[in-house]
Amino acid sequence: MRRSSVEVEHLLQLLTNFFREWAEATKATPHLVGEIDSSEFPPPLRAEARQLADLCRHASTENTDQVAFFVNYGGESGYTDVPQAACLGHIPPVDLVVRTGGEHRLSGFIPPQVAFSELTFVNEYWPEFSDIHLDLVIDQFASRDRRFGGDPAAQARITA
Numbered sequence: 001m002r003r004s005s006v007e008v009e010h011l012l013q014l015l016t017n018f019f020r021e022w023a024e025a026t027k028a029t030p031h032l033v034g035e036i037d038s039s040e041f042p043p044p045l046r047a048e049a050r051q052l053a054d055l056c057r058h059a060s061t062e063n064t065d066q067v068a069f070f071v072n073y074g075g076e077s078g079y080t081d082v083p084q085a086a087c088l089g090h091i092p093p094v095d096l097v098v099r100t101g102g103e104h105r106l107s108g109f110i111p112p113q114v115a116f117s118e119l120t121f122v123n124e125y126w127p128e129f130s131d132i133h134l135d136l137v138i139d140q141f142a143s144r145d146r147r148f149g150g151d152p153a154a155q156a157r158i159t160a
Contacts, residue, residue: 012045014127015071019048023055028065030055034072041072066092093117096141098134100126116148 003011023030036049049071094117099106102123120137122129 011127012042016042016045016048019045019052019069023048023052026065026067028067031066031068032056033068033070036071038072068094096120096137098122098129098137100124100129116146118144118146 030052032049032052036053037046041049052069094114097106097114097117097119099119099121102121102125104121106119118141120140122133122137124130124133
């Protein structure tokens with residue numbers, strides 16, 4: 001929200017359209033985290049965000065496909081300040097965090113669920129991040145040796 005008003009307006013419109021199309025195109029359980037009722041958001045975006053939050057509250061517990069959207073959220077505001085209506089408590093540990101836009105920082109994104117997440121930084125901005133980019137990121141992720149903070153040599157001795 002600290003960008004030019006033209007850029008913010010454009011991004012909020014993109015986000016509104018994205019949420020509408022995403023909800024219609026997938027069966028994944030959405031988790032929406034952040035201050036979605038902010039007066040900084042236009043009413044159509046708040047309405048789409050509320051619909052996603054409702055999908056989360058009414059999702060089947062058997063659904064293993066889950067996607068978390070962190071919108072208008074900053075870790076500096078504190079984990080406890082995020083409304084429970086945002087379904088944060090239902091988000092399992094995150095396997096992969098993709099940061100778009102060429103930045104190599106997390107911008108206050110520090111919920112506990114990302115403690116052992118793999119991080120990927122891509123140059124494309126979010127609106128241009130496509131299925132092709134996602135496939136490349138997932139292929140790269142699949143080739144990583146995930147140790148969850150452990151020492152691989154010690155793990156080898158335990159399993160031997």
